[in-house]
Amino acid sequence: MKQFFFLIAFLFTVSIIAQNPTRIYKSHNEENGKFEVVTNDGRYRFQFYTDAILETSFIANNEVYNNNSHAVVLEPETIQTTYKYQGDTITYGSKGISVKIVTQPFQISYVYDGKTIISEKRGYIKSAHEQMDMVKGNIVTDSIEKMEFNLTKDEVLYGVGARALGMNRRGYRLPLFNRAHYGYETESKLMNFTMPIVLSSNKYVIHFDNAPIGYLDLDSKGDNTLTYETISGRKTYQVIVGETWYDIMDNYTSLTGKQPMLPRWALGNFSSRFGYHSQEEVEMTIDEFKEDQIPVDAIILDLYWFGKDIKGTMGNLEFLKDSFPNPKQMIKDLKSKNVETILITEPFILSTSNRWDEAVREDILAKDSIGNPARYDFYFGNTGIVDIYNPKGKQWFKDIYKDLAKMGVNGFWGDLGEPEVHPHWVQHHTGSAQEVHNIYGHDWAKLVYEASLEANPNKRPFILMRAGYSGSQRYGMVPWSGDVNRTWGGLQSQPEIALQMGMQGLAYMHSDLGGFAGANLDDELYVRWLQYGVFQPVFRPHAQEDVASEPVFRSDKAKRLAKFAILMRYRMLPYNYHLMYENHLMGKPLMRPLLFEEPDNPELYNYSETYLWGNDVLVAPVLEAGKKVQNVYFPKTSNWFNIETDEVIKGGQTKSVKTHSAYIPTYVRAGAFIPLAKYMQSTKDYxxxxxxxxxxxxxxxxxxxxxxxxxxxxxxxxxxxxxxxxxxxxxxxxxxxxxxxxxxxxxxxxxxxxxxxxxxxxxxxxxxxxxxxxxxxxxxxxxxxxxxxxxxxxxxxxxxxxxxxxxxx
Structure with a gap:
């Protein structure tokens, strides 16, 4: 038996010392809380942020260290470290995580709780760019810079932003290039919000702290290799650990920023569609909610607020008086009915818009290679893009938001912020499109957040955005999952997307309830999606207008069931508001995968059909048409009460449960206190x-x-x-x-x-x-x-x- 265990240990050791054979150790030293190891082709720099967060940077011989991070906001703490140099092994660590450097043959690995959690394979290397068809013409480079790591055989990998692939993302090479996927359903390898972050079932996070576009290869070749690939920039990554998944979430969001508290009305029901064409239509829609006594807290105006047509008017960014003759009064009247006004905005200024000449004159647009405003065609017309990296462009855009906020607008929707079309040759004030593409939505959210607070210093901003970057949560960003198809397949991918993004710090990821794309009139689908929406972060039905997204315009049966779901959402307000607080304080997601509950249960590593809403509510959304019986896994950590019947189900089993047309299977943890509000028509009535x-x-x-x-x-x-x-x-x-x-x-x-x-x-x-x-x-x-x-x-x-x-x- 001893020989068997020795053999396993030997094989594991062999797997982690695979290395870049040309990298040769030269020296090491510690100064001002930074530990450096010098090799023949560059130097490694190690710095602790906390006992659980260790940052590593590789600076090649021909490079200067770049300390500019778009993700990290945490200031490094003064950490008590230990150092040991014995034989050919250097160990530098805290009471939590440690780095181990073998000098001959050269190898770097990270140790937590006595176990190696991840190690560099070849570490930093350069190679020819292996182009992927799905981003051909988007990621343009001849060579690519890589950082290569060893994986253990069975670990499951999460992260890389919003995707629809199943919870386990191991086995894929995925582009890091924010891009919309219109009408997706059960699979989407590339979506609006990508992030250079990987989470492991072995309970660690590795975050690649570099903004330019690239790829993350999560062992696509099946050789137990994780590879970060980038066109340029920093070779910096943080390894984040913790005793529990909740500790890891807390540590990661401390590193990249906590989500501020949203206004309480953000937990209410939104009226939204693509789109409301006039002031009269807006007011009539809200009157329908009031007449049917269906609670509503906000209405979102899509692009018709500044133009009659979809094409040709983007960039006007002011109310079209012909359709909205008195917007200030409209906003005031809506507010008197406890309804907030949210406006869509985009970063594109069309050459046919009312502001094009102003944008050129004020020099606020990104440039082409010879310094003229960059112009190109896309679906909405011939356009330029606001250069938010140019101080003039940033202030110009900010002033527009501040003027709208002073008019009474209390929320902003940032659409197409990937940016949707962003040619690689476009030049921004701080770099090329390829260098800022993935952080454009992130920095745009920061701009809107700052503008909102400058206009109303003591009022919480609300910012709905489709794209961003690591740490975007600190700007109050509320992301959504893009233009999902209005089908059962579209619904089926939503829990996975929201759970994954919550694990990556973006706890308010949600979907267009009912589905967005396509003229599919399916009341069962619509109702089941809204019932799922009761237990997702933001309750916002939204769709193309050829089939109504608002419950007030659906069939009597659909309206009745939708109203029941919305009333339940409002009843949950005190519980849900506490989840907002937990997220703000500790980075806890609102939606939580069951692997958080049973971290040592491999059966749950790729499971998203049932999840926790906060700590105490177990939810199993109905994701298939005509579903009469549903299998639900009940975590072994508790007994569970059926929220409607009070039947008690013993934890640690999968059980077939009957579904009901009025609600989805929902259970409460034994020993839980659940506060419920009385019925209300607005969170303002709470x-x-x-x-x-x-x-x-x-x-x-x-x-x-x-x-x-x-x-x-x-x-x-x-x-x-x-x-x-x-x-x-x-x-x-x-x-x-x-x-x-x-x-x-x-x-x-x-x-x-x-x-x-x-x-x-x-x-x-x-x-x-x-x-x-x-x-x-x-x-x-x-x-x-x-x-x-x-x-x-x-x-x-x-x-x-x-x-x-x-x-x-």
């Missing part, structure tokens, strides 16, 4: 002083605690400004008593008001003998059919409250 609180009692859960975050839903930096309250609910079983305690942490600038709570405790098998709140006896309502106990409680949150229930065995 009153957090009165809510329902569901506690899912189970004898296997002896102790349980949950926190829920509250603030005013609109002002910036509530945590820093102490303008918040966190309610803490604890449950404990002590013999025959169930004790539930209420506590509150209240910021000094937040009112500590009284809460009226309707507490419902599930799974109480017999009517309790006694219920006490503090020293007083309380009369509750026991439902013998559903086995629930309901108590109406008043709680002064400045003091703790204790409820004791004597269970009747």
């Amino acid at each position: 009153d957090d002083s009165s809510f329902q609180l569901q506690y899912y009692h189970h004898e296997d859960v002896l102790e349980s605690e949950r926190q829920f975050y509250f603030d005013d839903g609109k002002t910036v930096r509530p945590l820093e400004n102490k303008n918040y309250q966190i309610l803490v609910f604890e449950a404990e079983i002590e013999g025959r008593w169930l004790e539930i305690d209420f506590e509150a942490e209240t910021g000094k600038n937040f009112p500590s008001e009284t809460k009226n709570i309707e507490l419902t405790i599930h799974n109480i098998q017999k009517e309790p003998k006694r219920v006490k709140a503090g020293k007083e006896k309380v009369e509750g309502t026991y439902n013998s059919e559903y086995k629930t106990l309901t108590l109406n409680l008043t709680w002064d949150t400045s003091i703790e409250k204790e409820i004791r229930i004597k269970l009747n065995k």
Whole structure:
């Protein structure tokens, strides 16, 4: 047996010391918190950001170190490091991650928790560019720079931005070139939002910190090799580790920036289509929502707000008075109905638009090779593109957003920001199109974020964008999955895309609910998509207008079922708002893959059919037509309550469950507290002083605690400004008593008001003998059919409250 294990260890060692045979170690030194290793063809520079984040840069002999990162915002901490040089091995590390350098033959590897997690194979090399047909003419170069790594045989790989490939992306070579895929369904190898990041089932992240376009090869040749390829730029990467997936998410989003709190209305229902042609149509649509009593919080105006036609008018960027005669009054009237106005914008200024002459005169456009405004044709007409890297272009664009914000517009939609058409010969102020293509949407989001805050310094921005880069979440970006086909195939890819992007820091990735592309009138598909939307980050039905996206214009049955879903979305508001807080504070995704719950279960590594919405809600969207029975995996970490029937299902099994036309299979973790709001027509109607609180009692859960975050839903930096309250609910079983305690942490600038709570405790098998709140006896309502106990409680949150229930065995 010892010989068998020795053989495995030997084979693994052989696999990780495959190397670039021409790289020869010369020397090493440490200075000012940076560790350098010099080789014959360049030098490695290692720097810790934290104990769990180590950055490595390779600087070739003919290059100067470039410290310009578009992704990283974290300042390196002063880390206590260890150093050992024994034989031919140098080890430099923290109490978390370490780098091991073998000097002969030269080899670099990374160690965490006593295990090698990844190692360089040949490291940095150059080679001829292997062109891929899907990006022919987009990635233009003769040679490519690579960084090559070893993979273990069985690890599963995630990341590389938004794709529809299945959760496991190993086996693909994927372009890093943001590009729209119109009408995709179950497979898309290239989409709007690519990122140079790979996550492993072995619980590490490697992020390639370089903006120019290229590829990520996730072992496409089957030889256990990961390769980052780029046309130019930095050879810098960070390795990020953590004890749990949530630690890794926290560490990565600390490195690249946390998502700011969105306005609370962003969690409501949006009215959106391509598009509303007039002020009259906008107002009529919102009136339909009000008449049908379907909640709505925002309306999105597509490109008809600045032109009557799809083509020829892009770049006008001001209301067309013929169609929108009084936009300021329209926005004011919508606001009086608790509806926000969001406008589409694009970075393209057509030569036929009203602003072309101004754009040329103000010198705000990207250039061609001889310094003239770069002009080219695409679907919408002959165009130039705003050079947001030119200070003049950046300020010009900013001023437009600020003027619209001052008019009352509270959200902006940045469309076509890949950019959709961006010839390689176009020159921006800081570099070529190939160098800035993948960061254009990222830096555009930053511009809009800054403009929004400059116009309204104490109001949270809302920025809807189709493309970006690593770290775009820090600019409040809300991405969506592009022009998905309005088919069941289109729906089937959406959970995977959203889960993957949440793992990469972009927690608000969502889809056009109902599907976008094609005139497919399918009420079942529409309803199932909206039911899935209840448990995805942003609830925004949107589509081409030949088939209505808004529930108010669908059949009576579809409208009724859609309304039920929307009302459920609003009922979930206090729970969902806490997810926003968790994401802001710790980088936790709102949608979470089950591999986070069972990280050592390989059966879940490529699984997205069921997922967690926050910590406590298990969701299994219906993704096929006519589906009557659905297989759902219930994680072994808990027992699970059917949210509609209270049936308790034991965790650790896959179970066939019946579907229902009014909702998708949804379950709650045993021991969870779930706060629910009362019915409302807008998040502006939300009153957090009165809510329902569901506690899912189970004898296997002896102790349980949950926190829920509250603030005013609109002002910036509530945590820093102490303008918040966190309610803490604890449950404990002590013999025959169930004790539930209420506590509150209240910021000094937040009112500590009284809460009226309707507490419902599930799974109480017999009517309790006694219920006490503090020293007083309380009369509750026991439902013998559903086995629930309901108590109406008043709680002064400045003091703790204790409820004791004597269970009747």
